[in-house]
Amino acid sequence: MIHPEAQIRTVEVIRYVTPLREGGSLPAIVEADDDFLYVLKFRGAGQGVKALIAELIAGELARALGFRIPEIVFAVLDPALARTEPDEEIQDLLRASGGLNLGLHFLSRALTFDPILNTVSARLASQIVWFDCFITNVDRTARNTNLLMWHKELWLIDHGASLYFHHAGLNWEEQAKKPFGAIKDHVLLPGATELDAVDAEFRQILTPAVIQSIVELVPDEWLVSDDPSGSVAERRRMYSGFLESRLAHSEIFVKEAQHAKARI
Incomplete structure (x- = not known):
């Protein structure tokens, strides 16, 4: 069960790795400054921060109930990362998502x-x-x-x-x-x-x-x-x-x- 004083770690995104185009809001795999990969949910995507709120609340409720959930982190994104992306859609998404986003630990080979x-x-x-x-x-x-x-x-x-x-x-x-x-x-x-x-x-x-x-x-x-x-x-x-x-x-x-x- 989650402790009332539990905290969510904060990481900084240092590299955009690849988009996950099967997701409607164009999530992506990114690398953070802790050397781990995360599936990043962007605040600038279609449903905005409400999708992030739902992801956070539902995910931690699931964890409290004993389900296996990838670690959830707050992910700080510098919109300057858009400069290195050739895809205009990804550029727009990165620019619109500066600040605090939400990441989930990437389960490699799942x-x-x-x-x-x-x-x-x-x-x-x-x-x-x-x-x-x-x-x-x-x-x-x-x-x-x-x-x-x-x-x-x-x-x-x-x-x-x-x-x-x-x-x-x-x-x-x-x-x-x-x-x-x-x-x-x-x-x-x-x-x-x-x-x-x-x-x-x-x-x-x-x-x-x-x-x-x-x-x-x-x-x-x-x-x-x-x-x-x-x-x-x-x-x-x-x-x-x-x-x-x-x-x-x-x-x-x-x-x-x-x-x-x-x-x-």
């Missing part, structure tokens, strides 16, 4: 999870399905699993599409209590037979203190980047409130997942 070739226990399948219902993650389908096999273990990646209520300005109090219809397309739903047991377990782990400590990790500048007039404290309360309320009403999304599974 293989994409294949539901036909790779088996997952009913327990783990149920845990991941529950988690994706909780964070409203629409991006864990057979077409794009966002799961990797690394050293024969399953790793969760790419959570920028979760917490989608904040992209459309939706009322978070209403959204927190809604079922998650997209769960019907989840790649692991067929094997998720232990949702009730997982629900009881995870509700005990995700205390308000754990949720609030994770939300506190979000940089102030990300919280007000799209609306400087907004209050940082209010934004933090929004994310904490959404997650705490969703957890309190977890039976709604658990039943939705169970009904969706019954229809397979």
Whole structure:
């Protein structure tokens, strides 16, 4: 479980290595000043810092629940790196992403999870399905699993599409209590037979203190980047409130997942 005083390391990007063009927001592999490679999520990409906020919050929630998640770091990018890039699209992205971005440790030689070739226990399948219902993650389908096999273990990646209520300005109090219809397309739903047991377990782990400590990790500048007039404290309360309320009403999304599974 994450400690309330946990911190995210900060690194400086020293080299743009290669784009990962399968990602809609054009993430890239970069090298940082600690000599490690990271998958960098850019603040200047299409969904802006809200995708980074979702990536950070969801990723650390997953870590608190015991899932394998690549280390998340804050990555400082100097837009001057754009000068060495011949691709104009990449140049524009680097210039638009100066400052604090988000990186995930690059899992070298990891293989994409294949539901036909790779088996997952009913327990783990149920845990991941529950988690994706909780964070409203629409991006864990057979077409794009966002799961990797690394050293024969399953790793969760790419959570920028979760917490989608904040992209459309939706009322978070209403959204927190809604079922998650997209769960019907989840790649692991067929094997998720232990949702009730997982629900009881995870509700005990995700205390308000754990949720609030994770939300506190979000940089102030990300919280007000799209609306400087907004209050940082209010934004933090929004994310904490959404997650705490969703957890309190977890039976709604658990039943939705169970009904969706019954229809397979």
